[in-house]
Amino acid sequence: MMELVCPAGNLPSLKAAVDQGADAVYIGFKDETNARNFAGLNFNSRNIERGIEYAHQRGTRVFAAINTFPQPNGWHRWTDAVDLAAESGIDAVILADLGLLEYAAQRWPEMNLHLSVQGSATNYESIDFLHRTFGISRAVIPRVLSAAQVRHLAEHSPIPLELFGFGSLCVMVEGRCLLSSYATGRSPNTYGACSPGSHVEWIERPDGGTETRLGGILVDRFEANEAAGYPTICKGRFEVEGKEGYAIEEPTSLNTLELLPEMMSMGIGAVKIEGRQRSPAYVAQVTQVWREAIDRCQRDPEGFQVEPRWNAALSKVAEGAQTTLGAYQRTWQ
Ligand code: SF4
Known part of the structure; x- marks a missing residue:
């Protein structure tokens, strides 16, 4: 079964994603420990438990992205974030830094560890290493691989992969852009x-x-x-x-609805929607469309076709006027 993982920058977005059928939502804390550190966004010790409770009561899991790299003067801010997530009953933490992966694996051996896209794993040797060393159970893949490269990775990866399906694009390999x-x-x-x-x-x-x-x-x-x-x-x-x-990239939005049957045939574990900085209305709209599309594709992958109304709904909330299949469509790569 392919999971739908949706962004939640705040409690209303979390509720919107849960209500529209996300299998999991991902959140961050109100500081530099996550890669969407914007004013007015994110969770703290008070509302994370409310969010988790709301999601769990409805069968949705909650992941916490702690996916920036600890700075020399702030190591404890990052380990405190891991502890807060674990103590709040989070279902998985999404990490990028090796030291933090080691900390989480030692301190919370029962906790699910996902490798963040910021961890920049684009070959299965590195995924295998992180799986053997820290026990990661999922890896989020940077949006720079072609579909053929993703298939190769999925065939050899010891753990399920999570792929970005919709949202804003980074032109650089995530985790390496300065x-x-x-x-x-x-x-x-x-x-x-x-x-x-x-x-x-x-x-x-x-x-x-x-x-x-x-x-x-x-x-x-x-x-x-x-x-x-x-x-x-x-x-x-x-x-x-x-x-x-x-000079570098036109503002476009990734939209891979038409690749859903191919992703399923690769055995991709989850599709991720970008956009913790976006509104609850965006989260609700995108989750609704992708829920319907994944369910349809799961029932009948051969007969799957993208409904024009899905793309019409998504284009209303997309960044920029154009959408793209991104690197997935590169035949030369
Ligand atoms: S590629 Fe662009 S959007 Fe992504 S981190 Fe770099 S500057 Fe920011």
């Missing part, structure tokens, strides 16, 4: 946010347009009638060799 630290001194690996709100500026221009900056660096300029996107360095428009445009 782009934003050049503009802000902070990177997702250390601080938990790629473009921290404290370094973001939205500047109105005299012509009614908007300029977005990160750490003072101009990332994009929007006309008055254009929707201004959150400034992310990899999705900015820059001038390169006299040409202006998206």
